[in-house]
Amino acid sequence: MAKGHSFLSHKLHSLLGLFPIGLFLLFHLTANYQATHGAEAFNQTVGLIEKVPLLLIVEFVFIYIPILFHAIYGLYIAFQAKQNVGNFSYFRNQMFLWQRLTGVITLIFIVWHVWSTRIPKAMGVTVNFDMMADILSSPAMIVFYTIGIISTVFHFSNGIWSFLVHWGITVGPRSQRIATYFTMVVFVVVTFIGLRAMSAFIL
Amino acid sequence: MAEKLIHLIITRQDSPDSTPYKEEFRIPYRPGMNVISALMEIQRNPVNAQGQKTAPVNWESNCLEEVCGACSMVINGRPRQACSALVDKLEQPIRLEPMSTFPVQRDLSIDRSRMFDALKRVKAWVPIDGTHDLGPGPRMPEVERQWAYELSKCMTCGVCLEACPNVNSKAEFIGPFAISQVRLFNQHPTGMMNKHERLEALMEDGGIGDCGNSQNCVQACPKGIPLTTSIAHMNKETVKHAVKKFFFS
Numbered sequence: 103m104a105k106g107h108s109f110l111s112h113k114l115h116s117l118l119g120l121f122p123i124g125l126f127l128l129f130h131l132t133a134n135y136q137a138t139h140g141a142e143a144f145n146q147t148v149g150l151i152e153k154v155p156l157l158l159i160v161e162f163v164f165i166y167i168p169i170l171f172h173a174i175y176g177l178y179i180a181f182q183a184k185q186n187v188g189n190f191s192y193f194r195n196q197m198f199l200w201q202r203l204t205g206v207i208t209l210i211f212i213v214w215h216v217w218s219t220r221i222p223k224a225m226g227v228t229v230n231f232d233m234m235a236d237i238l239s240s241p242a243m244i245v246f247y248t249i250g251i252i253s254t255v256f257h258f259s260n261g262i263w264s265f266l267v268h269w270g271i272t273v274g275p276r277s278q279r280i281a282t283y284f285t286m287v288v289f290v291v292v293t294f295i296g297l298r299a300m301s302a303f304i305l
Numbered sequence: 306m307a308e309k310l311i312h313l314i315i316t317r318q319d320s321p322d323s324t325p326y327k328e329e330f331r332i333p334y335r336p337g338m339n340v341i342s343a344l345m346e347i348q349r350n351p352v353n354a355q356g357q358k359t360a361p362v363n364w365e366s367n368c369l370e371e372v373c374g375a376c377s378m379v380i381n382g383r384p385r386q387a388c389s390a391l392v393d394k395l396e397q398p399i400r401l402e403p404m405s406t407f408p409v410q411r412d413l414s415i416d417r418s419r420m421f422d423a424l425k426r427v428k429a430w431v432p433i434d435g436t437h438d439l440g441p442g443p444r445m446p447e448v449e450r451q452w453a454y455e456l457s458k459c460m461t462c463g464v465c466l467e468a469c470p471n472v473n474s475k476a477e478f479i480g481p482f483a484i485s486q487v488r489l490f491n492q493h494p495t496g497m498m499n500k501h502e503r504l505e506a507l508m509e510d511g512g513i514g515d516c517g518n519s520q521n522c523v524q525a526c527p528k529g530i531p532l533t534t535s536i537a538h539m540n541k542e543t544v545k546h547a548v549k550k551f552f553f554s
């Protein structure tokens with residue numbers, strides 16, 4: 103068997119999932135949450151972000167390149183597994199399946215989301231409250247965004263659980279169980295923030 | 306009173322490359338039967354449910370007390386040992402299939418060589434370091450001996466590989482048991498001296514990186530080996546080893 107770099111690639115994939123991608127997700131949803139204080143507050147937040155020096159480089163280094171690597175390697179991992187929840191319906195095996203399903207759903211969502219917000223921005227369109235309100239004026243888009251947000255947050259929360267095991271932080275069954283409860287709370291809280299933020303754009 | 310019969314549906318395969326097919330059997334029930342004694346009954350009288358004479362079903366077994374691991378097969382959808390699978394406790398019809406994660410040799414017998422290759426790869430042994438008497442080795446603390454003994458119960462039965470979604474023909478993952486064996490031998494006071502070699506082996510392709518935490522292995526292991534604890538522990542050890550190697554060598 104080959105020596106190879108798969109250990110390193112797996113560790114990098116795992117690390118990137120949390121830092122910076124997971125942190126970015128938290129930041130992104132909290133920023134959106136400002137919309138609950140009105141269009142003005144949201145536009146101000148967007149304005150603040152745009153003042154970040156070397157924003158384009160920051161975006162590439164901390165967001166696009168890590169997500170691209172995580173997504174491509176994640177697809178490779180996801181399709182390598184031979185799912186067997188039919189015969190092994192244990193909770194963790196279900197989570198194993200959902201981690202991979204939500205990875206794929208999240209990828210579709212992110213591609214669409216970037217296509218309809220960040221790409222137009224690069225073409226000169228201004229990103230503001232009205233842009234999102236316009237996108238979310240269609241009921242189909244509301245459903246799509248709801249699924250996308252829940253899927254991403256699930257993937258992120260259960261990803262934290264998996265991260266803790268992959269780095270040997272939660273070793274025994276008790277710490278892993280406590281981590282399950284913790285990540286469930288993360289899922290509920292972050293999903294609330296995400297969906298509440300979305301609802302602020304629905305007029 | 307009509308004779309009580311056991312209904313079996315067996316997935317058969319005549320040679321390593323031929324297509325599998327199903328054959329049904331109805332054999333007389335005896336109290337206390339297990340799957341092996343049912344297979345022996347078919348061997349004695351190889352007639353299928355249609356009353357046709359057929360080739361006796363091939364399987365492997367040795368110890369008949371769940372310590373050798375040879376008789377693993379998929380019984381009613383679950384990989385387990387045929388010798389400890391009591392007919393009275395099984396739902397009928399009893400479906401027997403080979404553990405197809407491994408190459409099937411014939412009927413229910415499979416080739417578990419990949420497991421022994423994995424053990425060689427991770428050097429799951431304590432090397433002898435001289436032909437002369439080196440005196441007694443260092444002692445092991447009793448608390449550690451207790452859990453190490455649990456890990457040493459592994460019988461290379463293959464159930465944890467069959468249960469693992471990441472062990473399949475598309476992947477080269479060595480499987481949960483080998484990672485647990487590294488934990489066992491790295492804890493042994495003499496085995497510890499070659500600790501880094503086993504850690505290096507775990508960090509190669511198909512090693513510990515391929516575990517995706519489905520945790521089926523720990524549920525399926527007939528010996529109750531804490532496989533997921535071993536894996537998480539070795540995750541920590543391999544990360545520590547990688548960091549040390551990067552900064553200090």
Ligand code: HEM
Pocket residue numbers: 115116117118119120123124127169172173174176177179180201202205206208209212254257258260261262264265266268516517518
């Ligand atoms: C864009 C498409 C994505 C795909 C296809 C994908 C796929 C995957 C897969 C298959 C795993 C499991 C790895 C394993 O357990 O071995 C995983 C883990 C993870 N993902 Fe993603 N992912 C994607 C996006 C994201 C996003 C947007 C985030 C952040 C919110 C994220 C965060 C994580 C985290 C934290 C882990 C856990 C790492 C670990 O297991 O140690 N992923 N991802």
Ligand code: SF4
Pocket residue numbers: 374458459460461462463464465466481482485525526527528529530532
């Ligand atoms: S760890 Fe358990 S399931 Fe896996 S080979 Fe050893 S005894 Fe069998």
Ligand code: FES
Pocket residue numbers: 365366367368369370371372373374375376377386387388389
């Ligand atoms: S015959 Fe040895 S485990 Fe069943």
